[in-house]
Amino acid sequence: MADxxxxxxxxxxxxxxxxxxxDIVLRxxxxxxxxVRGCIVFRPDGFAIWEALRDELDRRIKKTGARNAYFPVFIPQSFLKKEAQHVEGFAPEVAVVTHGGGKELEEPLIVRPTSETIINHMFAQWIHSHRDLPLMVNQWCNVVRWEMRTRIFLRTAEFLWQEGHTAHATRDEAERETLTMLEVYRNFAEEFLAIPIAAGRKSAAERFPGAEETYTIESLMGDGRALQCGTSHFLGQNFARAFEIRFLDENNQMVHPWQTSWGVSTRLLGAIIMTHGDDQGLRLPPAVASTQAVIVPIWRKADDRDAVLKAARAALSALEKADIRARLDEREGVTPGFKYNDWEMRGVPLRIEIGPRDVASGEAxxxxxxxxxxxxxxxxxxxxIAGHAKSLLAEIQKNLLLQARAAMTANTHQVDSYARLQEQMSGEGGGGFADIYWCGRAECETKIREETRATCRAIPLNQSLVAGKCVVCGEPASERALFAKAY
Amino acid sequence: MADxxxxxxxxxxxxxxxxxxxDIVLRxxxxxxxxVRGCIVFRPDGFAIWEALRDELDRRIKKTGARNAYFPVFIPQSFLKKEAQHVEGFAPEVAVVTHGGGKELEEPLIVRPTSETIINHMFAQWIHSHRDLPLMVNQWCNVVRWEMRTRIFLRTAEFLWQEGHTAHATRDEAERETLTMLEVYRNFAEEFLAIPIAAGRKSAAERFPGAEETYTIESLMGDGRALQCGTSHFLGQNFARAFEIRFLDENNQMVHPWQTSWGVSTRLLGAIIMTHGDDQGLRLPPAVASTQAVIVPIWRKADDRDAVLKAARAALSALEKADIRARLDEREGVTPGFKYNDWEMRGVPLRIEIGPRDVASGEAxxxxxxxxxxxxxxxxxxxxIAGHAKSLLAEIQKNLLLQARAAMTANTHQVDSYARLQEQMSGEGGGGFADIYWCGRAECETKIREETRATCRAIPLNQSLVAGKCVVCGEPASERALFAKAY
Incomplete structure (x- = not known):
C-alpha cells in the first residue's frame, strides 16, 4: 500500500x-x-462495493415477492432465434461454445447474453394453471456480450448482473410489475448509491430486443454524459408465444401469460465512480463503502506514540461496536499526509485524526x-465518537445525493430550439440532459442522433399537460423527452 | 402446489x-x-438452500482473512497448459469457445473448470514484495466440466462453487492455511449442514491435478456410498513456478510464494438430501431450511375456521418476530393430512398443528x-410458542447430526483382511467406510479399486501410533485409511 x-x-x-x-479504478x-480481451478482474475493494449493493438490492427484490433461482450459463443456439427481435439484437455479440469434452457439439451453445430464452423454456414446463401465477424469479449471474470497445465496469465482454423474469395472468398485472421494479431501482439508486435518477420509458429505437416497452433509470455522470443504470421491460406476450407458454385461466381458456424482465449490472460501479468522484479520487457513499471510517493516528515524538495508539484503538473498538465498518491505519514509515491522500483517493467517507493534543483534550x-x-x-x-461518526455518515450519505442532484439539475436544460440543442451537444465531452419537446417520430430522433450524437435517454413518466412543438420538425408534441450523449 | x-x-x-x-429433487x-445436456436449473426452493449455506460459509471464510473477488469466466487455452498435471487433469473435460462477436477467435477460450491458472496470472502482477503477502482471495462463481454421466447436484456440467486461492511467504504458512480451511469446512459441514465428516488427506492418485497435497472432508450417504464434500489443496510452488510469481523476501531474495486453493460446491445440496432424507422425503437442517416451521390449521366445521385461523396467524406472527422462518398453510380444498405429507416431503423441520381443541386449551x-x-x-x-419452537429447532439441528453420525459409525468397519474388505464392498449399493491399514503404495490402492470399486477417500489426520499390516499386501503399514465406493 505504501508503494x-x-x-x-x-x-x-x-x-x-x-x-x-x-486512474481511480486501477489506483x-x-x-x-x-x-482475456474485454474481460476484467474485480479486485477485493471493487467487489466489496458490488457485494454491498447486491445484498441490499437482493433484499429489496425479495420483498416484492420474487425468489432467486439459477439457470444454465449455456443456451442452445436455436433458442435465441425463437423471438425475431431478440435474435436480431443479440446474435451479433454472442460467444459460442462449439466443443465440449474434446468433441464438436451437435448444436453450438451460446454463453448467455441474457436469459429470457432459457428461462421461458422452463416457464413453459412450470406454468399450467392460473394458480401457478404470478411466477417471479430473479437470478444473479455472469453474462457475456462480445464487445470490441470495452471500458472497465461500463462496457465489458463479461459482466455480473441480476435479471428478474416474471409471468402474470393479466396484462395489467405485468405492466404494474414493470413499474414496480422501475421504482425499486430508482429508490435503491438514490437512497443507497446516492445517484440521482431520471426515470422514464425508452423510445422504440432504444427498447430491449423483444420488449413491448422498456423503462429505464438514467443518471448524469460528472462529465455530462448520461448512463443507463438499470432497465425494466414489459415483454407483453412475445416470449410466451415464442416459447409456447400457456395456462388455463379462471374461465378455463388456454391463454399466454404476460411477462416482464428487469436488471441492473456491475455497470453501477462505474456510475458510483463517475457520479461522486473528484480530483482527489473516489468518493464512496457510506452505504456501499467497505471502509466507512478510517482512523489515522498522528505523532512525532516516540513518547506520544503509545498514548495516541491507545486512544486510536479504543476509538476503533467503539466504532466497530456501533457496526461502523472502520479501520485503523497503523502503517509506520509513511506520513499522516500520505495516509490522508491515500484514503481520500480510495473514497473512504470519513477520516478520523487523533494526535497527542487530541488525546489530551479527549477529542478527535x-x-x-x-x-x-x-x-x-x-x-x-x-x-x-461512535454516535458522532454514525450521524456524520448519515449526513454524508444524504449530502452526496444532494450534491449529485444539484450537478444533474445544473446540467439539465430545457431547450426549445434545434439550434440550442445542437449548441448544448457541441464539444467533445457530454452536454448534460436536453429536456425537449419531441414529436415521437423516429425521423426526428435519428436526425438528433446523427447530428448531435445525443440519443433519447428517457421519456419521463410524469409529463406536464401542456403540449408543445417538436424541437426538430415543429410538429405538435405531447411529451417532453430527455436527450443526451450517453455511455 | 395442490397438483x-x-x-x-x-x-x-x-x-x-x-x-x-x-423423486425428492423434482417433487x-x-x-x-x-x-442443455448436463446443465440443471436450480429452482427457488433448492437455490434458497444454497443461499443459506453460501451466506454462512462466506462469513466464515471472510473471518479467516480472505476477501472476495471475481475473475473472468474465460481462460486462454494456453494458460491451462502451463502446469503439466493441471492440463492433464482438466483438458479432457473443458468447454471451448471458438467464436465471439461473429468471428473465429485467434486463440480459443475455455470456460473455467477451476481458476488456478487465470488467478495466478493476476497474482504474478500483484505480488512483488513480502509486504504483498499473504494474498487471500475467494470467488463464488459458476464453473464448467464436461460430464457425460450427470446426476443433479452431484455431477453436472455446470455447477456453482466457491474457490479460494492464497499465496504465502513460507511453506509453513501455506500448509497451515490448507489445514485451517479444511477445519473451516469440517466445522461448517457438521454445525450448519449437520453432516458428519471424516477429514483427512487424499492419496497421491486422488489428488487435485497440480497439488502437492489434497485434503478432503468426506461423508457417508444414506446408501453407504462416500461423497467428497469439499477439498483444500496445498499447491506448493507448482503454480507460482508455472506463472512466474516471485517476490522479494525479507532477505532481499526473489523467491516463489507458497500457495493453496480450496473449494466446496453445489454438490453439498446433494449431500444434504442423501444424508438426511428418508422415505417421506427431504429432511432439512433448520439452519438451511428456507421454511423452518409450517403451521397447519385444522377445522371441520365452518364455525371453527375463524378461531383456528386467528390463532394460527397470531402464532405465525410470534414466530416471525422471533426470526423463525415460518409460514402458514392456508390452502383450502386439501386435507390437513395432505398438507402434512407435502411439508414432510419438502423437508420442513417443524410442523405446528392448530385445531379447535388446541385453540380452546391454548395449545398447539x-x-x-x-x-x-x-x-x-x-x-x-x-x-x-416462539420460544418453544426455537428450542425445538435447535434440538432438531443437533439431532440430525447425531442421527447421521450414528449411521456413519454403524457403516464404518475396521477391516483387517482383504477378504473382509471384498465382502464389505460386494453388492450393488455402497458398503460404508472400510477403515484399513494400507501400506500407501499405488499398486495396493489400484488392486482395491479394480476389484472392489472402493477408492481411498481419506487418510485421517489423527492416526494411532500403532503400526499394522497392509490388508492387501501384508507389508508394514504406518497409517490407516478410509476406503469406500464413492459418488
Missing part, C-alpha cells in the same frame, strides 16, 4: 475524464485488466470526504 | 436409492433438468420432522 506509485497524483477529472476514471484497486478531528478542506472538519469527543 | 402429482408417493429410499433421490422442486401440537410419529410430537402453549 511509490500511490504517491503519484491521479489525473485531474477536469483535464481528462476518461484518464481520471481509469484504488477496484479492478484490473485481464489477459472528523474529516468528511464529501466536503473538502476546513469546512468538512469538526471535532468530536473521543467518548461519544 | 395431483403431489399426492403420488415418492419411491422408498430402501427400494431404489437413486430413484428416491431424483420438492429443488431443481429441474434443463434443455409440535411435530418434529427428525423424529417420526408420536415420539416426535409434543404440546406447546400458544403463548410461548
Amino acid at each position: 511509490k506509485q500511490d504517491e503519484k497524483k491521479i489525473t485531474p477529472r477536469s483535464e481528462d475524464f476518461a484518464g481520471w476514471y481509469n 484504488a484497486e477496484l479492478a484490473d485488466y485481464s489477459p 478531528v472528523m474529516a468528511r470526504r464529501d466536503i473538502a478542506g476546513a469546512a468538512g472538519k469538526s471535532k468530536a469527543s473521543l467518548e461519544g | 395431483k402429482q403431489d399426492e403420488k408417493k415418492i419411491t422408498p429410499r430402501s427400494e431404489d436409492f437413486a430413484g428416491w433421490y431424483n 420438492a422442486e429443488l431443481a429441474d433438468y434443463s434443455p 401440537v409440535m411435530a418434529r420432522r427428525d423424529i417420526a410419529g408420536a415420539a416426535g410430537k409434543s404440546k406447546a402453549s400458544l403463548e410461548g
